[in-house]
Amino acid sequence: MRTTPIGLAMLNDERPHVHQRNEVENMAILNRWAEVLRGRLGNADGSAPQIIVGDETVKSVRTAQTVGEQLRRAGCRTIVMVYNVWNFPFLVWPFLNTVGRAVPVLSLSNNSGAYPGNVGMFATDGALRQTGLRSHRIIGDVEDETTQVKVVEWLRGAQAVANLRNEVYGLYGGHSMGMETGFFHLVPTIKALGTTVYQIDQFWVIERMNMVDGGEVRAGRMWLEQLLGDRLLYDGVILTPDRLEAQLRLYLAIRELNEENGFDYCGIKGQRELTEYICIADVAEMLLNDPYDWNGPKEPTVCATEGDAYAAVTMQLLKYVSGGLPSLFMDLRLYHPDRDVWDLCNSGQHASWFATRSDDARANFARIHFHPALALYFKAGGASVEFDAAPGPLTFARLALWDDRPYLVIATGEVLELPEAERRAINAQTNETWPHVHARLHCSYDEMVDIFPCNHVHATPGDQVQSLVQLAEIVGITPVVLGGTKTVSHKPIWERVGP
Secondary structure, X not given: OOOOOEEXXXXXXXXXXXXXXXXXXXXXXHHHHHHHHHHHOOXXXXXXXXEEEOOOOEOOHHHHHHHHHHHHHOXXXXXXXXXXXXXXXXXXXXXXXXXXOOOOEEEEEOXXXXXXXXXXXXXXXXHHHHOOOOOEEEEOOOOOHHHHHHHHHHHHHHHHHHHHOOOEEEEEOOOHHHOHHHOOOHHHHHHHHOOEEEEEOHHHHHHHHOOOOHHHXXXXXXXXXXXXXXXXXXXXXXXXHHHHHHHHHHHHHHHHHHHHHOOOEEEEOOOOHHHHHOOOOHHHHHHHHOOEEOOEEOOOOOEEEOOOHHHHHHHHHHHHHOOOOOOEEEEEEEEEOOOOEEEEEOOOOOOHHHHOOOXXXXXXXXXOEEEEOOOOOOOOOOEEEEOEOOOEEEEEEEEEEEOOEEEEEEEEEEEOOOOHHHHHHHHHOOOOOOOEEEEEEOOOHHHHHHHOOOOEEEEEEOOOHHHHHHHHHHHOOEEEEOOOOOOOOOOOHHHHHOO
């Protein structure tokens, strides 16, 4: 998975007779933090961000510039300022101006009475905030488990920011069916997150489908036929081997175009051009979001159905805070008040990984059916992917706008495993040929109805609330946490005094 280097630096006392005595201990603390982070920041695919440690503490203007240049040249896009002793606060500026002020900054201090890192942290970080820089603060010992978790949560959010800032969203065909909540609102998105969009007409995709390797397409079909067996429900009309191969051609064409154009994440409009004249995009979208295909393990590529740009951005952020796990895309389809259960489903693109949350495709596809697509909506045919998501905790999120100002809605919840008869009864009320997530959100139905910004909701495994909150705060987006399951006890200072 794509990562960006993280820089660690420590400000020190300018007086030679002081820093000559504490340099060894300070560097030991700095290197111990690097060791801890290297052990805790691994991603799902085995990758990890590079941790760069300043060669010495910052104790003069020249050392500030030298260490800053070292981290800048190493490509650091996130900075952790570690505080262990009193320091001279003004030295932060020649350091940070050399690295670049646009990077997320964490001020991380001990809580020692003998060596007042706290005092240096408050003085220095206060100087940063005077200029409008949105920093975060954590206080605790390097060996403290709670402190380590807080730092890792912050770094997951900061990595998401640093990665997304330099990415381009590949939009194949535009937002679908006039869903304006899925439009890529250029100015507020670039100002907050840095990412931009490049739109390619679906005609280009269709032409590329005709150029992909036929042998590769057949290999993909045979892989799916072997995995699914009699759960691949060919009907000779809507779902045929040729229609399935068209869906696989779409998958391969999008992969090739993403690579050629440098798209790290994408969205496919689908309706109506593809769904009425070429094929339904469900299988292609599933495979893009999955961590494997017939050629083995791969990195999930976020792909949003219906060209929903803010779905794609949200899913990309969720991918990064989770360490590279697949992200879900769902409709808020039907609420069952007697059970306090949401049936979240759409015609689409749930990564098959969510069937069991396994990296083994065989385990997941054992619970999956491919149905003929609904001819009423999808005249061109192909397979609809059907399964129920495996039980377990999820973090839900959605990026949205209020009067052109971005905000991020966040909630926790869980996927339930329902008794078979109950599961079938619930699915029959919507569509039995689509994927379903039977979810209990940790917020009230009324709060969800009143606050949630659109029809599409997204999720990632586990509890990622704090990383998402801090991610939002880093870029100046208001986090709106539903249900109060993970308390955000205060508003950051820039929200209290800002316009």
